[in-house]
Amino acid sequence: MTAKVIDGKAIAASIRERLAADVVAFRNVANRSPKLAAILVGDNPASHVYVRNKEQACSKVGIASDVHRLPDSTTQQELLELIARLNADETVSGILVQLPLPKAIDETTVLDAVSPIKDVDCFHPENVGRMAQGRPRFLPCTPRAVQVLLRESNVTVDGAHVVVLGRSEIVGKPVSLMLVQKGETANATVTICHSRTKNLAEITRTADILIAAIGQPRFVTAEMVRPGAVVIDVGINRVGDRLVGDVDWEPVSAIASAITPVPGGVGPMTIAMLLENTLTAAKLQSDA
Ligand SMILES: NC(=O)c1ccc[n+]([C@@H]2O[C@H](COP(=O)([O-])OP(=O)(O)OC[C@H]3O[C@@H](n4cnc5c(N)ncnc54)[C@H](OP(=O)(O)O)[C@@H]3O)[C@@H](O)[C@H]2O)c1
Structure with a gap:
């Protein structure tokens, strides 16, 4: 037997095509684009590539994105302050903190600070709990x-x-x-x-x-x-x-x-799911 190859790239492309149409429909109703704010701390080369790929994927489907590139020396307090600003910013639909964070920063504290309705990675305990109970807001x-x-x-x-x-x-x-x-x-x-x-x-x-x-x-x-x-x-x-x-x-x-x-x-499918969650977040916030 030779296995059928499951082509994640092709499946992700067809999901992006549908999402692009859904983003247009959202924009027509809400009068704004969904927006992803990504936070990248330090100079891990793989993280820079991942964030660039996510930025490009957003632009392909009409989702706006901002990348906050912070130096390795960023303190936990500075990062928490940025997250608080993004939580309060009505133009931001989803917040993504690229992992890993520098060792001096406690990942759990930072991830828990992201507003549960902007938590497009589904790392917040409230969203993990909802997912575990079978009534998800976002899926990881x-x-x-x-x-x-x-x-x-x-x-x-x-x-x-x-x-x-x-x-x-x-x-x-x-x-x-x-x-x-x-x-x-x-x-x-x-x-x-x-x-x-x-x-x-x-x-x-x-x-x-x-x-x-x-x-x-x-x-x-x-x-x-x-x-x-x-x-x-x-x-x-x-x-x-x-x-x-x-x-x-x-x-x-x-x-x-x-x-x-x-x-x-x-x-490639992981990135497509991130885009889907960003649109879901934008819809949740426009209903709120
Ligand atoms: N494609 C994507 O988009 C995507 C996204 C996320 C991650 N990844 C990749 O997926 C892989 C896993 O990521 P992760 O974040 O889940 O990793 P992780 O946090 O390091 O967890 C690895 C898990 O594998 C278990 N494990 C390690 N060696 C094992 C062994 N020899 N036998 C049995 N279990 C073993 C560990 O067991 P213990 O708990 O007992 O230590 C742990 O539960 C990585 O290669 C990562 O790069 C890909």
Whole structure:
């Protein structure tokens, strides 16, 4: 079997096309554009690339964006003051704090300071709680990207055994919570694995859908995958001058039924979901 390649780039492009029309419709009613304010602290090269990609994606669908580039020496207090100003700024629909932050700044304190109605990354505890209870305001971007990729590829999630590798707050935990909900592209039986899991390969081999989000290059080998399984590779790892996923792509794609590539799988979809959340935030605030 050779796996069908789930083309995240193409799916993201069609979502952006629909979003561009939705943004025009919003602007006609609300008389303003949705706007994303991104905050970038320090000079992490990967973060600069991510923020530039998000800026470009916003402009493609008609969402305005401002990037606040702050030096590494920025204090937590200065950052909190900027977030307070953006929370109060009625022209700003969504606020994104690019991670990681410099070590001297407490990430949780900063993320908790973002207004829950502008929290387009869905990191605020109020939004995480709502999502966990199945009544989301926003859905976190990468987990939602995984769910939409499954939906758009006609993968049956209802009743499937999904094994998630990784339990981070950004990917593993929320994607598990979303796929176990009652609802569309959900109703799965979910097993979450992490670095303390015993007999990992035995568990991953029972997955109908395997989601890898551990940040270990090519960790998931063909021996860990049941022939015919669907494999979603969230990992982005730099190896030399190449980006590779958490899945050993070639041997695994020889036995899986469908698989996402890296790059070109979950990554572009994550950005599309950020745009969708920014429009959702703008709508929420215009109703308020
Ligand atoms: N495509 C995208 O848009 C996107 C977005 C976000 C992240 N990512 C990528 O996704 C990957 C994961 O990101 P993250 O933020 O979730 O990472 P993270 O916060 O470092 O979490 C990694 C998780 O994997 C688990 N883990 C690590 N090594 C393991 C092993 N050998 N066996 C089993 N579990 C293991 C860890 O277990 P413990 O909890 O026990 O430590 C942890 O729960 C990274 O490559 C990141 O770059 C991609």
